[in-house]
Amino acid sequence: MTNPAVTHLECTICATHYEPAPGRYTCDGCGEAGTLDVKYDYAVVSAELTQESLAEDSDTTMFRYRALLPIAPGATPPPLTVGGTPLYVAPTLAGPLGVRSLWIKDEGREPTASMKDRASAIAVMKAQEEGAEVITTASTGNAAAALAGISASVGQRSVIFVPGSAPEAKVAQLLAFGATVVLVDGNYNDAFELSTDAVAKWGWYNRNTGVNPYVAEGKKTVALEIVEQLGFVSPDAIFVSVGDGSIIGGVHKGLKDAMALGWIDTMPRLYGIQAAGSDYMVRAYESGVDVATMPAISADTKADSISADLPRDRVKALAAVTETSGAYLRVEDDHILESIPKIAAASGVFSEPAAAAAFAGLEVAVEQELVGPEDRVAVISTGSGLKDISGVFAGVRASGAEPIRVPPSLGALEEAMER
Ligand SMILES: *Cc1c(COP(=O)(O)O)cnc(C)c1O
Numbered sequence: 575m576t577n578p579a580v581t582h583l584e585c586t587i588c589a590t591h592y593e594p595a596p597g598r599y600t601c602d603g604c605g606e607a608g609t610l611d612v613k614y615d616y617a618v619v620s621a622e623l624t625q626e627s628l629a630e631d632s633d634t635t636m637f638r639y640r641a642l643l644p645i646a647p648g649a650t651p652p653p654l655t656v657g658g659t660p661l662y663v664a665p666t667l668a669g670p671l672g673v674r675s676l677w678i679k680d681e682g683r684e685p686t687a688s689m690k691d692r693a694s695a696i697a698v699m700k701a702q703e704e705g706a707e708v709i710t711t712a713s714t715g716n717a718a719a720a721l722a723g724i725s726a727s728v729g730q731r732s733v734i735f736v737p738g739s740a741p742e743a744k745v746a747q748l749l750a751f752g753a754t755v756v757l758v759d760g761n762y763n764d765a766f767e768l769s770t771d772a773v774a775k776w777g778w779y780n781r782n783t784g785v786n787p788y789v790a791e792g793k794k795t796v797a798l799e800i801v802e803q804l805g806f807v808s809p810d811a812i813f814v815s816v817g818d819g820s821i822i823g824g825v826h827k828g829l830k831d832a833m834a835l836g837w838i839d840t841m842p843r844l845y846g847i848q849a850a851g852s853d854y855m856v857r858a859y860e861s862g863v864d865v866a867t868m869p870a871i872s873a874d875t876k877a878d879s880i881s882a883d884l885p886r887d888r889v890k891a892l893a894a895v896t897e898t899s900g901a902y903l904r905v906e907d908d909h910i911l912e913s914i915p916k917i918a919a920a921s922g923v924f925s926e927p928a929a930a931a932a933f934a935g936l937e938v939a940v941e942q943e944l945v946g947p948e949d950r951v952a953v954i955s956t957g958s959g960l961k962d963i964s965g966v967f968a969g970v971r972a973s974g975a976e977p978i979r980v981p982p983s984l985g986a987l988e989e990a991m992e993r
């Protein structure tokens with residue numbers, strides 16, 4: 575049972591149609607690169623969801639767009655508040671960049687502090703719809719935390735595969751949410767493969783990025799929110815940091831939905847931002863090679879949430895940029911880290927390194943004159959700075975900010991303040 579507006583699933587490579595069914599994840603012919611896209615009959619959607627119906631809807635979570643989501647009409651969303659994050663206007667940042675307007679979408683405000691909650695909310699609902707005993711994913715970071723947290727909120731059992739080298743703090747968060755954590759002696763790829771084998775053996779529900787067709791549907795709600803928050807007028811450009819490419823693919827999907835429903839009449843340019851040390855998509859974009867067959871690179875960046883050897887959602891991620899006349903750009907790690915205090919001090923929004931990369935990418939785009947004085951720009955801050963305090967510290971130190979150290983006397987303080 576799903577949303578009656580869903581017509582079929584369609585392979586992003588060969589366009590083969592599939593019926594939504596338990597166990598149907600990717601395309602039979604194209605294998606794992608053949609991620610499926612959920613297709614809707616927009617006439618059916620618009621019978622229920624309009625700008626007027628939204629104005630009267632008191633639900634401020636991502637489920638205000640449920641007519642555009644692949645879930646059954648009567649299904650109950652998880653109790654955690656997912657979506658409905660603020661879109662802040664940031665004139666102090668816009669001024670020096672010379673852009674007409676700049677907004678920051680603060681996804682650090684999600685329940686487990688990253689945009690992954692939007693994806694996991696849908697995945698957990700699908701798992702429950704199928705009556706799955708266990709939902710599983712491989713990840714070291716925010717996707718794992720989101721899956722563990724949302725699962726905890728509905729009493730769903732989750733099993734999460736992480737590479738043995740995963741930072742203790744992240745493992746602690748998963749264990750606190752009650753997830754079964756499997757430490758795999760190997761890297762992310764090994765953890766991914768083992769989770770895939772476990773799915774095949776025990777029939778667990780598979781939330782893996784690039785495999786599960788529904789997670790991008792959750793992520794697209796961030797774009798629907800931006801459009802609605804701007805009064806159904808699209809920005810000229812949207813900046814998104816890219817690892818596996820699922821977020822940027824989701825943003826593109828949300829904008830295509832908004833176009834199909836007549837909510838906006840121009841498609842914003844999408845800019846995908848990658849760390850220079852994890853630039854698979856930038857390389858593919860620049861060289862024009864086929865991402866369905868381009869081999870993995872060896873990624874290395876301090877922005878751990880966008881470190882990806884082989885972006886799992888690369889087909890959708892490339893289309894998001896090429897079909898909107900945007901670009902893929904790379905940013906250096908130092909630039910990413912320095913952007914954290916820059917954004918925070920000018921706007922009050924606290925970003926983790928992967929999230930700050932999007933703003934650093936905007937600076938590069940301005941330098942390259944891809945974005946200019948006529949542009950109204952939205953930047954998605956995908957996760958909270960509290961996720962990676964050591965990364966934040968590195969950025970703060972590089973910016974020269976330091977505390978004032980004094981003995982506990984007013985005289986000493988007076989002296990120090992004068993310096
Ligand atoms: C996952 C993540 C990204 C990148 O999303 P992809 O779908 O992997 O491209 C960016 N920022 C944060 C904070 C993330 O957790």
Ligand SMILES: [Zn+2]
Nearest residue numbers: 585588601604
């Ligand atoms: Zn296919």
